[in-house]
Amino acid sequence: MKHAAMVCILVLLWMTGCASQPRRVVSPPPAISTTAAIPAPAGQFQPDANLYLCPNATITNALESDSRNRVLNFNPVVLVDGKVVMTPVPVNNACLTSGFGRRFGRTHKGLDLKASPPEMVYAAAPGIIREATTSTGFGNHVVIDHGQGVFTRYGHLDRFAPGVWEGASIGFGQPLGVMGQTGNATGIHLHFEVLTGNYNTPKKSFGLTARNPLSFPAYTGQASGY
Numbered sequence: 108m109k110h111a112a113m114v115c116i117l118v119l120l121w122m123t124g125c126a127s128q129p130r131r132v133v134s135p136p137p138a139i140s141t142t143a144a145i146p147a148p149a150g151q152f153q154p155d156a157n158l159y160l161c162p163n164a165t166i167t168n169a170l171e172s173d174s175r176n177r178v179l180n181f182n183p184v185v186l187v188d189g190k191v192v193m194t195p196v197p198v199n200n201a202c203l204t205s206g207f208g209r210r211f212g213r214t215h216k217g218l219d220l221k222a223s224p225p226e227m228v229y230a231a232a233p234g235i236i237r238e239a240t241t242s243t244g245f246g247n248h249v250v251i252d253h254g255q256g257v258f259t260r261y262g263h264l265d266r267f268a269p270g271v272w273e274g275a276s277i278g279f280g281q282p283l284g285v286m287g288q289t290g291n292a293t294g295i296h297l298h299f300e301v302l303t304g305n306y307n308t309p310k311k312s313f314g315l316t317a318r319n320p321l322s323f324p325a326y327t328g329q330a331s332g333y
């Protein structure tokens with residue numbers, strides 16, 4: 108009897124633990140919304156505190172994760188090259204289907220993030236929209252210029268959110284569009300890139316250097332250049 112009661116309590120704990128585990132989010136640090144030299148206001152988006160590998164995904168460029176598929180050493184708000192504060196995962200409730208690096212003999216230049224149902228994608232940092240266009244590879248995609256040679260790209264959007272056009276200022280956490288399957292995509296997901304370099308070449312965003320979004324240090328409250 109005692110044993111049965113114990114099992115019951117354990118099962119209950121397990122069930123409530125699974126069913127009611129709240130999704131933790133982090134507040135964007137003040138630097139994102141108040142000290143960036145971009146006049147656009149920040150949106151309501153708050154980055155998730157954790158990132159998980161998708162349960163059934165085959166991640167060839169695997170990241171270290173714990174027994175619950177949680178990516179280890181994940182920083183929800185990072186500082187890129189000591190210059191730009193951003194979130195490396197600009198979407199809520201998404202899991203990672205592919206990381207940055209070698210994949211099928213080629214370099215995968217960003218993160219693939221999937222959510223079901225599909226989720227809104229947000230600006231990872233304040234900036235100016237340089238590209239809001241459609242291409243065969245990335246489908247409906249957005250490139251944001253965050254200043255100081257730092258850019259982000261968002262591929263395969265279902266469609267563009269209102270106010271997303273080339274030349275527009277955009278604040279941290281403002282909606283860009285729901286993740287989709289436009290362009291060369293095998294399923295609904297966001298392809299997200301962090302890019303650095305000189306945009307003003309004939310190749311524009313395709314002349315920039317792709318960086319691993321998960322490689323940057325956590326933002327600790329100090330950013331130069333704002």
Ligand SMILES: [Zn+2]
Pocket residue numbers: 205215217218219297298299
């Ligand atoms: Zn991708």
